[in-house]
Amino acid sequence: MTASAAPEPILPESDFAPDADGIGDIDETTELVFPARQTLLKRLSDVVCLPETRVNAFERAVTADLLVEMLREAQKGERLKVSRRLSRLSEVPHSLVRLLITDEPDIARCLIEDCDSLSDTDLLYCVRNGTAHHHRLLAQRKHIGPVICEAIADTGDAEAVESLLRNRQSTLSQAAIEVAVAMSQNEPGLVPLIIKRLELRPSSAYVMFWWSDADVRRTILSRFAVNREVMQDAAADVFAMAAKEGWNDALSRKALQFIERRQRNREAIKKSPFDSLEDAIKDAASRGMTRHTAEEISYMSGLKPSTGAKILRDRGGEGLAVLCKATGLKKADLRNLWRALRRPAEKDGDTHPDLARVLLAYDMLAVDRAQTVLRYWNWSLSSALTHVMIRAIARGESFDMDELSVPQRTAMLAFSQDLKA
Template structure:
């Protein structure tokens, strides 16, 4: 719930959510180390086990996406965005390389506050210069008219510094799950058309996705 509320909270509320609810998955990872080996030996055939293990595994980047990508790695895609500007194709590619769906990547990079970009960078192991490059690719300000650090950029940098990688991954993976796994063509149509009563009939994950994405459809 708190991670969904994050999208329409102010800066201070967002900071509190990240401080209080961005939990570590270390205990779970240690507890199921043998399960990873068993699942891999079985070819990841069990969809429920696969989804659960994907949520807590340590690796965030998508190795399969890297093999298919025109870019050598995520860093190269970010630098291309900084040089060329952030196109729809680059947003999708950065999302794939980061281990999230294009819809999730678009929501993150279109967020007015900017904190989700810091979370994406921290979760995927991108460095501070990479964060700056991605910020610039989004044409977001770094300084104010009088030359001071822009409040948005300062807040984004603080968000990057305050979160450990593991906790950032927890947030990013929940967003990816809540924004993409529950969406169906019918739900997308209900979001687009502003059918609040219809949305109320959906499950909790589906309603969470609808609430988080409503602004993107002009509601």
């Protein structure tokens, strides 16, 4: 290219003509008009837009650097025109991208929404250096990968996370899903969006169960209450090996407790003042549920008292259906448990709607699938919740979530409101 030859325009001249495309918020009457500046900005943009056959990488980079310096002090309308022009390119210099993608939202929007050539490093730069408005624009971008989704979720902006969940062309990482689930505890509007995501896994669904409405709970129990046949077949001979070792290895013992078919704790039943789990529930139905009876029911059901208390306190009641189906209790026992908690069983001569809903949950569950849910709750809500964590949650202390295991994060979410109450 010679110094006297002006670059051939690659894109339409209309990019630098007065706005006619409806992109408002820029009052041209308040901006000074410098024809030479506008022409120079257009020409430099032309050079940046030239194909590799016309300009090499170094020339393009130097031109981009000069354009960046001009744009730093250019007027808003001028920056918008350059951003709009560059958004159509298959390759945009990073220096220009980083300047414009974190500019005012009206200017950044052109690149965020329309520029397909932006790299993940460009988008991450926007997440880290942009505003909440930028995050929300990014969350609506087509084809967002898991790394960017995770970075947007980590901003904690509920509107951006909602946009991510609504965006069917986004791919959420497990960490992003966990952030959304944690936020949904205080942002209930996120729950129906999360449950529709294909990336949602049982660990997150089981903890979200506790603050979900009846419809979402049914979805969780039908979609995520999986059986353990594969695990049971794989570990069939390990039970005898562990018994021969005297069950001395706590690590394998906990895992086998999750896998085994039997739910009720025979040793606890032998030591209990009640003859059976059914007898304990019947006694509670007549006398009322006491802390002692609740603990006995938990122990006989193969649960830790903290898990049992969580289920018995559950306002929706579907947790009771899971407990009863998993332990082989009948519908009559579920009704007794309902009465023991002094919940209304009838309304206008018919079964109370709340009890009817819980009975429906009981009917839809298979025993083995109910056991999977119940054991996951017990595993995550008891074994992972140490005394140190309990004190820390009660005091409102923060944790590095990346340092916590999945069950520890589950326990923190499920018990945080209970412990702070």
